[in-house]
Amino acid sequence: MKVVGGSASLPLARALARELGVPFVDVSFEKHAGGFPDGEQYVRLLSPVAGEHVVLVQTTHPDPAVVEYFLLADAIRDAGASRLTAVIPYFGYGRQDKRFADGEAVSAKTMAKHIALDADEMLTMTIHNPDILSLFPIRAREVSGIPALGRYLKAAGADLLLAPDDGALRLVQEAAVIAGAPYDYLDKERLDSYTVRVTPKELKVKGKSVAIVDDVISTGGTIATAAKELKAQGASRVLATCVHGLFVGKAEENLRVCDEIAATDTVASPHTKVSVAPEFARALRELTG
Numbered sequence: 001m002k003v004v005g006g007s008a009s010l011p012l013a014r015a016l017a018r019e020l021g022v023p024f025v026d027v028s029f030e031k032h033a034g035g036f037p038d039g040e041q042y043v044r045l046l047s048p049v050a051g052e053h054v055v056l057v058q059t060t061h062p063d064p065a066v067v068e069y070f071l072l073a074d075a076i077r078d079a080g081a082s083r084l085t086a087v088i089p090y091f092g093y094g095r096q097d098k099r100f101a102d103g104e105a106v107s108a109k110t111m112a113k114h115i116a117l118d119a120d121e122m123l124t125m126t127i128h129n130p131d132i133l134s135l136f137p138i139r140a141r142e143v144s145g146i147p148a149l150g151r152y153l154k155a156a157g158a159d160l161l162l163a164p165d166d167g168a169l170r171l172v173q174e175a176a177v178i179a180g181a182p183y184d185y186l187d188k189e190r191l192d193s194y195t196v197r198v199t200p201k202e203l204k205v206k207g208k209s210v211a212i213v214d215d216v217i218s219t220g221g222t223i224a225t226a227a228k229e230l231k232a233q234g235a236s237r238v239l240a241t242c243v244h245g246l247f248v249g250k251a252e253e254n255l256r257v258c259d260e261i262a263a264t265d266t267v268a269s270p271h272t273k274v275s276v277a278p279e280f281a282r283a284l285r286e287l288t289g
């Protein structure tokens with residue numbers, strides 16, 4: 001087995017190769033210094049993969065990472081790899097998982113169809129809707145990123161874990177077992193892509209350190225709304241945690257209400273504090289027996 005990392009996931013790919021004790025294949029991402037003037041991407045594998053089971057690690061966000069994923073998968077196949085396992089730590093284009101109106105692209109299916117062209121199987125992490133896995137014409141599996149957050153939360157010693165909506169309930173329940181802390185949840189209503197509202201609820205958090213656990217932080221609106229509610233009810237400290245930290249738009253400004261932010265390395269950001277390499281390594285060992 002050898003591990004290849006796309007530029008969106010290099011630290012995680014290297015950590016995964018270390019965790020598995022297998023070689024990491026370096027990639028050149030520029031043909032000339034500065035790259036192509038029109039911004040087209042380029043990849044070249046810098047060591048052989050013929051006859052190897054190759055694990056390609058690349059988050060499919062933002063858009064250039066999608067193109068790079070396809071270039072790498074194709075190069076790996078052309079170089080004679082015997083098996084290709086796609087590890088997509090954060091599955092970008094997972095939001096549109098159904099056709100809500102005639103003529104719409106089902107983006108998650110589009111991605112699944114094209115990933116399956118070169119990959120024999122796909123592993124991704126903590127997806128919003130696990131039904132997406134059935135859109136793949138190859139074996140597709142969700143790996144939980146919550147154990148990584150649970151380890152972080154256990155060390156951080158939060159008094160209470162909070163799911164910002166009922167969708168995150170399954171995540172906070174899993175994290176609570178690992179962190180050995182109680183949990184609660186809020187009822188959230190999404191008004192638009194940027195605005196959410198929570199139903200008032202007494203949380204008994206006066207003087208407590210509370211960690212919010214979610215799958216994704218995008219604009220930070222969901223976490224900020226929950227954090228304001230916690231502070232209003234007397235929480236002494238609010239730690240915002242997520243598996244996938246996108247931090248788009250005004251996220252940093254929105255999240256100033258939090259005392260700390262922690263995300264995993266499925267998406268690299270200044271808030272990446274914990275690696276999911278052990279989780280993917282375990283899943284790959286299970287896959288290969």
Ligand code: R5P
Pocket residue numbers: 128164165167168193194214215216217218219220221222223
């Ligand atoms: C949605 O229900 C998800 O679990 C997240 O809560 C959501 O994607 C976060 O988005 P934002 O940070 O923009 O509120």
